[in-house]
Amino acid sequence: MTKQMTGARMVIQALKDQGVEVVFGYPGGAVLPIYDEIFQQNDIRHVLVRHEQGAVHMAEGYARSTGKPGVALVTSGPGATNAVTGLTDALMDSIPIVVLTGQVPTFMIGTDGFQEADTVGITRPCTKMNWLVKDTAKLAETIHQAFHVATHGRPGPVLIDIPKDVQFATADYVPAEKAKVAHYQPRTEGDPDRIAQLVELMEQAERPILYTGGGVVNSGPRASALLRELVAETNFPITSTLMGLGSYPASGKNWVGMLGMHGLYEANLAMHGCDLMINIGARFDDRITGRVKDFSPKSKKAHIDIDPSSINKVIHVDVPILGDVTKVLEELLRQWRARGSKTDQRGLAQWWKQIDEWRAVKCLSYKPSATTIKPQYALERLEALTKGMDRYITTEVGQHQMWAAQFLGFEDPNRWMTSGGLGTMGYGLPASIGVQMAHPEALVINVAGEASWLMNMQEMGTAMQFRAPVKQFILNNERLGMVRQWQELLHGERYSSSWSESLPDFVKLAEAFGCKGIKCDRPQDLDDAIMEMLAYDGPVIFDCLVEKHENCFPMIPSGKPHNEMLLSADAEAFRSGAVLV
Amino acid sequence: MSALNIKKGSTSHSAYDLRSALSEVEESHTLAVIVENEPGVLARVIGLFSGRGYNIDSLTVAEVDHTGHRSRITIVTRGTPAVIDQIEAQLSRMVPVHAVQDLTAEGPSVQRELALVKVAGRGDHRIEALRLAEIFRANVVDSTLESFVFEMTGTPEKIDAFAELMRPLGLVEIARTGVAGLKRGV
Numbered sequence: 001m002t003k004q005m006t007g008a009r010m011v012i013q014a015l016k017d018q019g020v021e022v023v024f025g026y027p028g029g030a031v032l033p034i035y036d037e038i039f040q041q042n043d044i045r046h047v048l049v050r051h052e053q054g055a056v057h058m059a060e061g062y063a064r065s066t067g068k069p070g071v072a073l074v075t076s077g078p079g080a081t082n083a084v085t086g087l088t089d090a091l092m093d094s095i096p097i098v099v100l101t102g103q104v105p106t107f108m109i110g111t112d113g114f115q116e117a118d119t120v121g122i123t124r125p126c127t128k129m130n131w132l133v134k135d136t137a138k139l140a141e142t143i144h145q146a147f148h149v150a151t152h153g154r155p156g157p158v159l160i161d162i163p164k165d166v167q168f169a170t171a172d173y174v175p176a177e178k179a180k181v182a183h184y185q186p187r188t189e190g191d192p193d194r195i196a197q198l199v200e201l202m203e204q205a206e207r208p209i210l211y212t213g214g215g216v217v218n219s220g221p222r223a224s225a226l227l228r229e230l231v232a233e234t235n236f237p238i239t240s241t242l243m244g245l246g247s248y249p250a251s252g253k254n255w256v257g258m259l260g261m262h263g264l265y266e267a268n269l270a271m272h273g274c275d276l277m278i279n280i281g282a283r284f285d286d287r288i289t290g291r292v293k294d295f296s297p298k299s300k301k302a303h304i305d306i307d308p309s310s311i312n313k314v315i316h317v318d319v320p321i322l323g324d325v326t327k328v329l330e331e332l333l334r335q336w337r338a339r340g341s342k343t344d345q346r347g348l349a350q351w352w353k354q355i356d357e358w359r360a361v362k363c364l365s366y367k368p369s370a371t372t373i374k375p376q377y378a379l380e381r382l383e384a385l386t387k388g389m390d391r392y393i394t395t396e397v398g399q400h401q402m403w404a405a406q407f408l409g410f411e412d413p414n415r416w417m418t419s420g421g422l423g424t425m426g427y428g429l430p431a432s433i434g435v436q437m438a439h440p441e442a443l444v445i446n447v448a449g450e451a452s453w454l455m456n457m458q459e460m461g462t463a464m465q466f467r468a469p470v471k472q473f474i475l476n477n478e479r480l481g482m483v484r485q486w487q488e489l490l491h492g493e494r495y496s497s498s499w500s501e502s503l504p505d506f507v508k509l510a511e512a513f514g515c516k517g518i519k520c521d522r523p524q525d526l527d528d529a530i531m532e533m534l535a536y537d538g539p540v541i542f543d544c545l546v547e548k549h550e551n552c553f554p555m556i557p558s559g560k561p562h563n564e565m566l567l568s569a570d571a572e573a574f575r576s577g578a579v580l581v
Numbered sequence: 582m583s584a585l586n587i588k589k590g591s592t593s594h595s596a597y598d599l600r601s602a603l604s605e606v607e608e609s610h611t612l613a614v615i616v617e618n619e620p621g622v623l624a625r626v627i628g629l630f631s632g633r634g635y636n637i638d639s640l641t642v643a644e645v646d647h648t649g650h651r652s653r654i655t656i657v658t659r660g661t662p663a664v665i666d667q668i669e670a671q672l673s674r675m676v677p678v679h680a681v682q683d684l685t686a687e688g689p690s691v692q693r694e695l696a697l698v699k700v701a702g703r704g705d706h707r708i709e710a711l712r713l714a715e716i717f718r719a720n721v722v723d724s725t726l727e728s729f730v731f732e733m734t735g736t737p738e739k740i741d742a743f744a745e746l747m748r749p750l751g752l753v754e755i756a757r758t759g760v761a762g763l764k765r766g767v
Contacts, residue, residue, distance in 0.1 A: 124625055125632050129676040132620065149676050183617065184676050309670035312663060 002172040007136040007162065008033035010173055011100065014143035016043050017176045020071050022062065022437050023047070024055040028075025029115060030102025033167035047437060047466055050458035052079050054430035056086020056157075057456070059097045061434025064417045065392055067220060069096040069150050070434060076102045077115030080161070081122060085424060087157045088126040092421025093243060094218055096155035098146050099127075105165035106134050119161045128156030134163065137171040144179035153186030154307040155218050186306060190323030190331055197319050198278065198302045199336045205276035206347030207299075207354075208236045211259065214243030214420070215281015215305060217413040219325035223247070224413045226329035227280065233333075234343050237355055239267040241282050242405055243420040250409030256355060261287045261556050262402040265363035265565060266355055268554070271296050272562035273354070279303040281325045284314040285421070286558065294561035304328045363554045363567055364406055373523050375400060375475045375546040379407035379447070382473060385530050390442045392435045394418065396428040396452030399481035399552045404447040426455030429472060433459060436468040443471070443534065450476040450543075451500050460513040463539040471533050472541045477548045478503060485551045506543035513539075521545035609638065610665050610685040611657050611692055611762050617677040618644045618652040625675060626654055635660060635668055639694070639737070639759035651679065657737075657760050684762045692762040696740045701728040702751035710750045717743045728753070 005013065011034050015023065022045045027035045038046050049055040052074040059070030074083050080101040090097050104113040120132045129149045133139045139162065146158045202208065210231065216223045224247045231238050231254045238248050239259040248255055257264030259271055271277065277299045282288070284303075289295045295315060302319035303311050311320040321328055336342075366376045393408055394417040395401040401418055410416050417435060419427040432446035446453075453474050463470050483498040510517025516536045520529035520543070533540045553568040616622045623642055630637050639657040644650070658668060665683070673681045684690040698719070700710045703726075710729060714721065719733035733743060737760060744755055 120621055121624070124621065125628050130621075153674070183679065186674075307674055309667060309674050311670070313667055313670075316663070 002174070004170055005173050006033065006037075006168060006170050007139050008037045008167040010136070010140045010171075011143065011162070011167070012037045012041060012044065013173055014140045014176070015071065018144070018147045019068070020044055023071045023073050024049055024058040024062075024434065025073030026052050026055060026075065026079060028079050028102060030076035030104060030164050031073060031079075031100075031162075031167075032102075033164065034073065034100070034102070034162075045437075046073075047433075047462065049430070050461050051456065052082035053085050053426065054433075054456050054459040054462065056083050056097065056099060057089070057424075057427050057430035058434030058437070058459075058462075059099070060086060060090050060093075060095045060427075061394060061417050061431030062438045063090075063095050063097055063434075064217075064431070065414050065435040066438045067414060069098055069147060071098050071100070073100045074102070075115065076104055076119065077117045079115075080117055080119040083159075084123060084126055085422075087123055087159065089419055089422040089424045089427060090157035091126050091128065093419065094155045094214060095157065096150040097157045098143075098150055099157060099159045101159060101161045102167075103132065103161045103163040106163045107165070109163065119159070123159050126157070127159045128154075130159040130161065132161040132163075133166055135171075136166050136169040139166060139171070141174040141179045144174070144176045145181055145184075148179070148181040149184055152184060154215075154310075187322060188306065188324035188327050190304065190321045190328035192331060192335070194319055194321045195328065195331050195335055198321065198332065199339060201276050201300055201302065201319065202234065202236075202278075202336060203339070203342045204344060206344050207270075207274045207351045208234075208276040208278065208348075209256075209270050209274040210236050210238040210278050210280060211240070211271060211282055212238060212244045212247050212280045213241040213282025216244050216247040216325050217281075219281065221413060223281075223325040223329060226326060226333060228252070230329060230333060233341060234336075235348055235352075236278075236343075237270055237352070239263070239270065241285070241288055241420070242418060244282060245405060245416045246410035246413045249411040251411060256359070258405050259288060260285075261290070261558065262406065262552055262554065263556075264406070265361050265554050265567065266358035268556065268562040268565055269358050270355055274299045277301045279305075279317070280329070281305060283310045286314070289314060290556045290564075291559055291561045296562070361567070366550070366568060369547065370523060372547045373521065373526060373544060375403050375477070375550055376407055377523060378473075378475060378526060378544050378546060379403050381526050381530055382445070382447075383408050385527065385534065386443060386445070390439075391415065392417070392432075392439060392442055392444045394428040394431040394435060394444070394446045396446070396448045396455075397423045397425045398449045398452055398483075399477075399485065399550075400447055400449040400452075400475040402482075402552045403475070408447070425452035427452075429453060429456050429470070430459045430462075432470040432472070433463050433466070433468045436463075436470050437466070444469075445471045445473050448472055448474045449481060450474050450478065450503060450506075451480045454504075457509075460510075460515065460539065460541070464514050467538070469536075469538050469540075472539070473533070474506065474541065474543055475546050476503075476506070476543050477546050477550070479548055481550075482552070484549070488549075488551070490557070506541050510541040513541075515539040515541065517541050517543065519543040519545070604662050607659050607661055608665065608685070609657060609659050610683055611655065611690070611760055612669065612672070613682040613684055613762060614654040614656065614672055614678060615680040616652050616654060617679065618650040619677055622652070622677045623654065625677065626656075626672065629671055629675070630656075630658070630668075633671065635664065641759040641761050655759065655761050682764065684764060687764060689765040690762050691765055692736060692760050693734050694737050694740055694760050695732070695734045695758045696744070697722070697756045698731045698733065698744060698747055699728060699753040699755070700731065700747050700751050701753050703727060706750045710747060713743070713746050713750075719743065
């Protein structure tokens with residue numbers, strides 16, 4: 001039985017049918033009919049943001065921490081253009097979000113109307129798919145299709161542009177089960193013959209490594225569980241990209257730490273020296289590979305990915321397996337067990353001996369200080385004092401992000417929300433609010449740098465209004481730390497515009513927002529201050545004044561291979577010649 | 582693992598992929614892309630090429646199935662084998678794309694382009710233009726006392742050759758449709 005309703009009501013009905021609980025949004029002229037419908041119902045919660053970029057990052061945080069699609073609702077013109085950064089971020093990191101934008105009425109499209117922008121044109125390259133709906137009769141079906149596209153295959157952002165007259169007009173509602181989605185059904189089962197090839201390689205490998213990425217997280221909790229079985233039964237070492245942290249627990253004995261530009265020494269050298277690399281849901285990003293020509297030169301490479309364009313894009317692989325991580329791992333384990341669960345144990349023992357030697361370098365060591373808070377120390381204390389709690393971490397982008405990845409341990413997937421591909425400063429604060437909305441009782445901490453944090457600090461208003469007790473743990477070095485680090489190492493110590501001048505007093509800022517501000521600048525006070533932050537029932541802005549000139553190591557200067565990594569002690573020696581990109 | 586990773590099709594002369602995937606030699610490939618005929622789909626496909634720095638040498642598009650709303654986009658592009666593979670993968674993962682065929686790699690194909698060629702001149706030039714048109718099986722579709730418009734179909738190379746011959750005889754302008762192609766046989 002079909003039901004007649006307005007386009008605006010259809011939007012709400014379709015969101016309900018898709019199981020949406022919360023929408024992050026900001027009203028404006030072109031979405032007023034939808035806001036009128038939001039007003040008249042109680043099933044879907046609307047979180048009023050302070051800037052549309054914040055809405056999209058909140059939707060991302062929600063999605064990343066739940067595995068469900070996040071939803072944002074913004075108006076036409078500037079509302080839509082403000083959403084572009086978040087859309088691009090979600091595209092790069094494969095985060096399923098659905099963004100609804102208002103548009104000027106269909107009869108005004110193309111006239112340069114007030115708050116008109118070519119939203120589908122602008123967002124075409126930064127969405128997985130987008131639609132301009134010109135007919136109310138097609139609106140509900142399009143929304144259902146949008147959710148399908150966002151969450152199937154490689155997840156990603158989608159956008160639906162809805163002109164105001166389409167919101168007002170009436171048509172039959174198309175329920176979710178009647179929406180046509182048959183044309184988009186990406187293949188999820190891996191080719192069993194290819195998987196057999198990989199099993200054979202696994203049996204023979206002397207120096208294998210599992211290189212996992214965000215695809216494991218996106219594939220769902222079952223993928224992480226299977227991955228843990230695989231690691232436990234094969235005793236293979238495992239590393240992960242920034243995006244994949246938590247798929248395998250940081251406390252697991254086979255964990256060799258994050259790899260990449262600021263990855264661990266042992267992880268990068270294991271990647272460089274392995275004879276079998278099994279890439280599971282990662283994409284050979286340039287921050288991972290370093291110089292492509294010299295990337296892991298002696299290994300056979302297998303690549304499990306759901307996106308055909310990820311395979312052979314950067315690194316040519318020997319065994320490409322197109323499919324969903326969960327399904328491929330199931331089949332991989334089945335075949336490997338069926339053939340007797342064989343590995344080259346003697347080779348593996350040697351390999352682990354080598355890895356343990358690399359581990360002994362203790363690449364994360366830093367020079368402690370009794371007078372200044374080292375950023376690494378701050379994170380070590382945060383880790384120690386929050387360990388075992390129901391904890392979610394978001395970050396901004398820069399040194400603090402890399403230190404957080406190095407010094408915080410993640411035991412489960414969906415617990416770590418960071419802007420990996422796009423590197424969006426200003427991501428962490430709104431993302432933390434999105435996470436908190438999905439997990440009201442959990443401890444949500446945004447590990448931030450002061451410069452990144454300022455980029456979307458207006459969202460503290462959102463946190464206050466919606467009682468999201470997010471903890472903003474700002475490692476304040478009064479510098480754009482990562483920019484400063486590159487300038488020190490590669491631009492002759494000319495610190496062009498890389499210091500944070502005229503910073504606000506963060507404690508007063510917290511008071512101005514009505515939340516709690518804590519300032520800490522002495523190592524001996526840090527534990528108490530962190531405990532105070534954790535004990536406070538509400539949002540906290542924690543201004544942690546840290547060493548201003550600390551560099552983040554290890555570091556593979558881009559354009560260098562994995563075995564030319566800089567450790568902290570090398571920093572002095574390296575101040576010449578290299579060009580970073 | 583089997584040493585021969587045989588993929589069907591490489592050139593129009595071989596059934597097997599004998600190219601090295603790591604070859605740096607650029608090849609020209611004709612791709613047929615079957616898409617849902619919906620607003621923005623062409624912009625999406627073209628945006629992929631410009632956004633990722635791929636070449637388009639020629640492009641044609643038209644709806645080929647009016648009831649199913651399918652359009653066929655034929656693109657002639659250039660790149661190393663790895664780039665061509667990447668273009669195919671990028672196209673095939675697009676939501677409104679139903680199928681991608683590499684007409685160059687997947688065995689023999691027929692490829693044709695239509696051109697309208699305007700030539701102006703008098704006297705011997707005019708007679709010579711007509712004579713050459715006959716050799717090239719071009720039809721006269723418009724004529725004045727001082728000009729012809731020839732219509733011809735053929736491979737892009739044939740049209741290039743004809744246009745070159747017309748240049749000294751008074752070539753005024755040329756309109757080309759770009760390549761349309763189909764796989765030979767069933």
